[in-house]
Ligand SMILES: Nc1ncnc2c1ncn2[C@@H]1O[C@H](COP(=O)(O)OP(=O)(O)O)[C@@H](O)[C@H]1O
């Protein structure tokens with residue numbers, strides 16, 4: 001009874017097909033598609049998959065993109081479910097002023113992070129960094145309360161903003177250097193340090209608040225590029241959103257399977 005998990009961000013749709021909607025289920029297949037290529041999924045990558053019985057996803061790319069994804073899902077006789085951030089789910093309490101306005105990708109990644117943390121040891125504070133189109137850095141306390149988080153531009157947006165707002169910054173990608181001595185390295189290092197510095201600051205905020213050093217998990221399409229340049233120890237977990245979706249599906253479907261009380 002295959003389960004398809006979807007993560008639709010502002011740049012790419014990521015998908016993963018599991019043998020069942022169960023934590024620890026075997027991964028059958030996975031992939032990613034830029035949003036402009038969504039229409040190729042139904043006749044392409046997805047046409048070769050075993051039919052999923054359940055589809056659960058998070059989408060932050062807007063309603064038009066969501067509809068385009070749903071069109072591709074018509075390949076199968078399955079109604080997708082989309083996560084909406086709530087007051088509490090999967091061991092997390094949502095401290096956002098308006099919980100439903102929290103990006104569902106952020107919520108799902110935090111659920112994946114909290115479950116991972118508890119599976120590996122005693123409860124601790126946790127920072128979750130997602131490096132995608134935008135970068136988000138979330139703070140979760142020892143009890144599993146999401147205290148709040150920050151949103152900053154991703155590498156690509158920072159560079160495009162600088163390119164479009166100046167005359168002299170059209171240069172190839174550079175290297176991350178401690179002391180950059182050319183424009184390319186200055187831009188690449190600037191973006192990287194902006195993200196690394198923001199993470200460092202949130203780690204300090206959370207350590208001060210909880211009185212204990214947090215675990216830091218990092219995920220997102222550009223996480224592998226950022227991880228080596230962090231000033232604090234981070235664990236790169238590419239599957240954080242899918243882990244969260246599996247956990248949510250597992251809980252929801254098991255609850256649904258409990259016979260109704262009469
Ligand atoms: N193979 C890749 N293809 C495209 N973008 C990539 C790739 N690897 C890393 N990236 C970077 O990751 C970012 C997109 O990450 P992703 O997690 O897909 O974002 P989102 O969830 O916002 O769609 C891009 O800004 C790009 O810089």
Ligand SMILES: CC(C)(COP(=O)(O)O)[C@@H](O)C(=O)NCCC(=O)O
Nearest residue numbers: 009010060101102103132133134151
């Ligand atoms: C912050 C985000 C833009 C991140 O998007 P992404 O980089 O994953 O494409 C997305 O989670 C979003 O639109 N959030 C809604 C606003 C909020 O979380 O406060």
Ligand SMILES: [K+]
Nearest residue numbers: 009105130132
């Ligand atoms: K994302």
